Amino acid sequence: MAIQLFVPNFRVDECLEEIRECLVKGWTGLGFKTNQFEEAWKAYTGLSHAHYLSSNTVGLHLALELFKTKFGWADGDEVITTPLTFVSSNHAILYSRLTPVFADVDDSLCLNPESVASRITEKTRAIVFVGVGGNVGQYHEVLKLCRDRGIKMVLDAAHMSGTRFEGRHVGHDADATVFSFQAVKNLPTADSGMICFQDEEDDVRVRKMSWLGINKDTYARTASQGAYKWMYDVEEVGYKYHGNSIMAAIGLVQLKYLDNDNSYRRQLANWYEELLSGHDNIRLVSITKGCESSRHLFQIRVKNRDELMLALNEHEVYPGVHYRDNTEYRMYASGKGQCPNAHKASTEILSLPMHMGISRRDVELVTSLVRQYAAE
C-alpha cells in the first residue's frame, strides 16, 4: 500500500458527537464551541490570550495589520522573513502593504540570527519567525534582536502545536503567535487557526478586526437586554476572519489527543534517525537542544533529492518538500540570490512520511529505500 507524507487522523465518533451538539443547539458560527476551544487552548498552552480564526494565514495578516495601525508603521516598512516557508508567511506581509526582506536560514532551516541582524535597517518593524517542522531553531537569539531594538516578533507556529521549549509551550514570549489547524497540520481540523497575543489590548482589538470591525461589547450589552441587538457600532473596517463552531468542535477533540499524537511522531522521528544516521549521503535536520518538537516534519538532506523523490515514488512512497525557496516565485523575485543557504537547502530537503498511520515497518521500508537511492 502507498505510503503518503501526511494523513490526518480523526476520532470520528467523538468529532461527530461534538459537531452534533452544535447542530442540535442550532449554533454553528462564532461563539459557543469557538469560546470553548479558545479556553481549552489557553489551558493547554498556558498562553494568556487566544482567538480562534478561520486559518493561520488570516492570523498572520491580522497580527501585522494590528501592529501596523497601532504603532503607525508606514506602507513599505520592512518585515524580515524567511524564504523557506509556506507562502502564507510572506503573503501576509504583502497584504499589509509592508515589504518582505529575506534573511537566510541556518542548519535547522529556521532564520539565522546573524543573517537577520545584517538585514535590520531603520525601517525594520517586525520579524516573522517560522518554527519549521515544529523546531524552535535559534528563535530565542532572534527574539533577543527584536527586544534590543523594539522590533515586533510574529511567530508563525503553524507547525508548532504542542512544541515545548524547556518544558514550556512556545508562544508566550512572542508579540503574536499564530497556529494552524489546517487539514494536514499536527492538530488537524479542516481549516482554522489560533492567534495568541501577549497584550490583553491586542486580544480585544483582534476580536473586532476578525469580525468586520463590529464592536461586540456593545452587541453583547444590548443583546443581553433583549432588544436593540442591531445597535452595535462598527469601529473600523475589519475582516471576516473568525473561526466557526463546527471547526472548533473538531479542534476540541483533536486537542485531547495532541500530546499523544506528538509523542508518536517523536517515536517515528527516533526510528528514522536510528535507521538513517551514519550514512555519508544523508544529512538529518536536527532539533535544537531543549526543544520538545511537535515533529510536524522529519526532514533529511540529500544531494540527489529530485532523483531520490522519483525513486521513492516508483515504490509508492510519497514524501514532500518543505519548502521551495520563496524567492524563486515571481512574487518574491526581489529577494533572489540573497539567501544562499536557504536556496541550497531547498534543492536538498525531503520530508519523510509522518503521521499516525505510519508503523515501524513503514519506517524500515522508507529508510531502506532512502539508503539505497541517496547518492553522493
Ligand SMILES: *Cc1c(COP(=O)(O)O)cnc(C)c1O
Ligand atoms: C500551513 C502553513 C501556513 C498556513 O496555514 P493555514 O492555516 O493553512 O492558513 C502558514 N505558515 C506555514 C509555515 C504553514 O506550514
